[in-house]
Amino acid sequence: MPNIKSAEKRVRVSEKRRVLNKAYKTAMKNRIKEVLKAIAEQKPVEEVQKLFIKAQSTIDKAARRGAIHKNQASRRKSRLAAKVKAYVAAKEQGV
Template sequence: MANSPSAKKRVRQIERRTLVNTARRSRIRTFLRKVEEAIASGDQDAAKTALQNAQPEIMRGVTKGVLHKNTASRKVSRLASRVKAMA
């Protein structure tokens, strides 16, 4: 358990940061789910639109430290190839 004042402060900061990161991660997953649903429905226009909306959100996760850069790039690349294969 944290005893020093600085350690107690770090615990408080981590709690706040965890809430923010959880919300960001959840938002990214929502955008990914929308792309997956559009792909599953077979509607290429909807899938393209969903991917265009999801891509900046995924990359924003990188700048905020929620995702690693390569992880985000891999997700976007795989989704883009799946949308392209629908044609």
């Protein structure tokens, strides 16, 4: 345990931020999983696209808050967008 007052505060602040960052990351991962699950279950294209928009928003929020790096956010959105685009294209081919 730290003996210096500023170090004690740093421990408190770090813990608070760790918990918040964990919450943002968990929410982001859950939104991504929802999109992937919808794709796997062959849900309607409109539903997948709505889930994708929500996932994008959550990823951006995590990056804005500093829970993840902006490049990681960009990479995750890009990979998810590619999967959604491929799904939409496959659905249109099947119709």
